Amino acid sequence: MKAFTTLLWLEYRRSWVWGTALIGSLAFWAWGLNQVNVRDIGEQLGIRAGLLGIAAALGGLVLCFMIGRIRSETRQGQYQILLLTPPAGYVHVAARYVFALAVAVLYFVGIGGLAWWIVAQTGLSLDAGTVAQLVLVCPFYGIGGILIPLLSWTLLLMIFVSAYRISGSGWIPGTVMILGSPLVIRWYSDWLIHISYTLPGWRLFEGVRTLIASTSWGAEVDTSGVTALVVPQEPLWGMLLLALVMLVIAGRIWQEVEG
Amino acid sequence: MTQAFLIVMRILVLVLLGYWGYRLWTGTISWTSRGLSALFVGVLAWQVIGGGF
Numbered sequence: 001m002k003a004f005t006t007l008l009w010l011e012y013r014r015s016w017v018w019g020t021a022l023i024g025s026l027a028f029w030a031w032g033l034n035q036v037n038v039r040d041i042g043e044q045l046g047i048r049a050g051l052l053g054i055a056a057a058l059g060g061l062v063l064c065f066m067i068g069r070i071r072s073e074t075r076q077g078q079y080q081i082l083l084l085t086p087p088a089g090y091v092h093v094a095a096r097y098v099f100a101l102a103v104a105v106l107y108f109v110g111i112g113g114l115a116w117w118i119v120a121q122t123g124l125s126l127d128a129g130t131v132a133q134l135v136l137v138c139p140f141y142g143i144g145g146i147l148i149p150l151l152s153w154t155l156l157l158m159i160f161v162s163a164y165r166i167s168g169s170g171w172i173p174g175t176v177m178i179l180g181s182p183l184v185i186r187w188y189s190d191w192l193i194h195i196s197y198t199l200p201g202w203r204l205f206e207g208v209r210t211l212i213a214s215t216s217w218g219a220e221v222d223t224s225g226v227t228a229l230v231v232p233q234e235p236l237w238g239m240l241l242l243a244l245v246m247l248v249i250a251g252r253i254w255q256e257v258e259g
Numbered sequence: 260m261t262q263a264f265l266i267v268m269r270i271l272v273l274v275l276l277g278y279w280g281y282r283l284w285t286g287t288i289s290w291t292s293r294g295l296s297a298l299f300v301g302v303l304a305w306q307v308i309g310g311g312f
Binding site: 160163164166169175176177180183249256 | 279282283285286287288289290291292295296298299300302303306
């Protein structure tokens with residue numbers, strides 16, 4: 001446990017600028033959202049949701065760069081500090097991953113908060129359950145289904161490439177993994193889609209139509225297409241399982257190469 | 260002509276993948292990395308020969 005906390009502290013020292021900049025960028029996005037002054041409520045919400053989508057995508061990209069900075073550390077010699085440390089490879093991987101995940105949770109819950117803010121600006125007063133779904137459930141579903149596997153994949157890619165740094169053929173494993181992964185993911189996601197809704201789906205935003213109708217502009221909007229969102233559980237569990245498998249493989253490679 | 264060209268291209272890509280597979284097998288001391296390499300090279304080769312799942 002001491003090794004883990006030490007490595008987590010090391011990770012914090014190494015990446016706090018990235019994390020702070022990323023979370024701080026939410027202020028920029030809030031400013032950007034506030035600049036959208038379109039009169040039509042639907043159009044306004046659409047533009048703002050698009051901006052939040054861009055913020056989420058860029059945040060994911062920054063987190064991937066943050067977690068995958070193993071090659072640069074190798075080149076600058078910082079990696080040698082880790083090479084001489086006795087903890088298992090799994091502990092190194094876990095520390096790096098936990099820090100990135102903590103930053104991701106803060107960032108995406110912040111985006112959920114911004115989503116609540118833009119909805120509130122339209123005059124729609126959400127109940128506590130809907131707010132919790134918007135600020136917590138949606139970000140965590142997105143983190144679990146997309147970001148966690150993406151971060152695991154990035155970490156595995158960089159550790160896999162690092163396993164070949166002695167032979168100097170790092171571009172071959174990188175190329176093979178980048179080309180092969182979409183095929184594997186396609187087959188895996190086809191299977192996940194096939195088994196979706198085998199378990200009961202999670203119903204979100206059930207009372208939104210009633211809430212829209214209660215607003216001053218509710219009568220002007222066609223709410224016939226607004227229904228509860230039923231999200232399947234299986235893709236989330238499947239992607240979390242995939243992420244865990246990738247992390248275990250990454251830890252194992254680290255152990256074999258550095259151990 | 261086109262069919263023959265495609266067959267030749269596929270054989271060349273398979274040869275390249277075979278070479279990469281050899282480099283990946285001999286370029287590391289990690290057996291897990293070798294296994295992962297075999298998986299990805301196998302998936303790419305399977306795609307090149309037109310296999311599907």
